[in-house]
Amino acid sequence: MALLTIFMVIALDLNSIASLGGAVALLIFSAITAAHFKTYRETHASLIVLVVALVATLGTLVVFALTTLVDEPKTALAFVVILAAALLLDFVWKSVRNRGSPRSAPSDQPGSL
């Protein structure tokens, strides 16, 4: 983590790092809220609040991408690189893991590992 931190300190300025963090944070909050839809009965969460939260995070992300990221190509590129890295790390690690243990094939269904 420290090495990634140092790389960003050297490669990006404060505004770019903040913009990058904002975009990634919105993506994470959206994913977590979407996941919450499957467990809201268990957590006794309000469905309306969850819908408002998802619309707020996704809506802000779209506006942010169309307003700020389009004017900051370096930040937009860093965002794409971060997304690609997360995708690549997950797929590479899971393929290595599943080669060693074929029974634990990944699935996006709850309770499966």
Add this chain to the structure above:
Amino acid sequence: MLTYLAKGFGEGHITGIVSWLFYMTGAIVAAMVATSFGGYASAVVTNGNPSWAIVFAVGLVVVMTLLNVVGSTAVARVQSLIVKVVLAILSVFAIVTITNWNPTLLDPAGYPSLREIVSSVALTFFAFLGFGVITFTAKDLSQPGRQLPRAIYLAIAIATTVYVAVSLGVFGTLTADQVVEYGTTAMAEAAKPTLGQAGYVLMVITALFSTAGAVNASLYPATGMTRHLAEAGQFPPYSAVRSAAAHRSAWW
């Protein structure tokens, strides 16, 4: 937050990808705060030299990583003290600047378009990302079901109050263009008109301590989070990392 993901999507690719993103966000937060530290340190020591700002920022990350590797409990105690002192100074700053503010600087007529305001809200979401760390304290609470929600709501309420009060103080003292021009040191500059040079120095020292503590707090959860995700099968086994060197995951 990662438990919500796993409960909703299972331990598959979606949870894995978002977990890696969450892990990288820790580095983004640390980079942002370290860059602010570098900006303040450079403003004081090298008259704002941008190259030195990067050197100071990288130096802080290295020192804080080494402290995390050592795992000193003294760091945690100092961190706790820093948070209290910083909170007190920010409160004083907000009260003094708001008492002496120029309300015309906050006139909505000078605001940017709604689209730009909504876009800037993305950064606000980023500012609130750290609250997930509070759940790490659950194991130390006698009644986590009751105490944890209270702690989270209270922390969000206090942080929001401080964020809003400090913002009102800064934007009620400086114009938006001045805030952009001063960049990382805008808060210290906002202290000058009411508190003079002493106020500037106080805010610089506060910012240096605050950012140093925040970098430490951003790097600290790396080890625990890596271990948790490795146990869930989302990350490579923590034991492999641990066997290479104790707590080396702070670097990775």
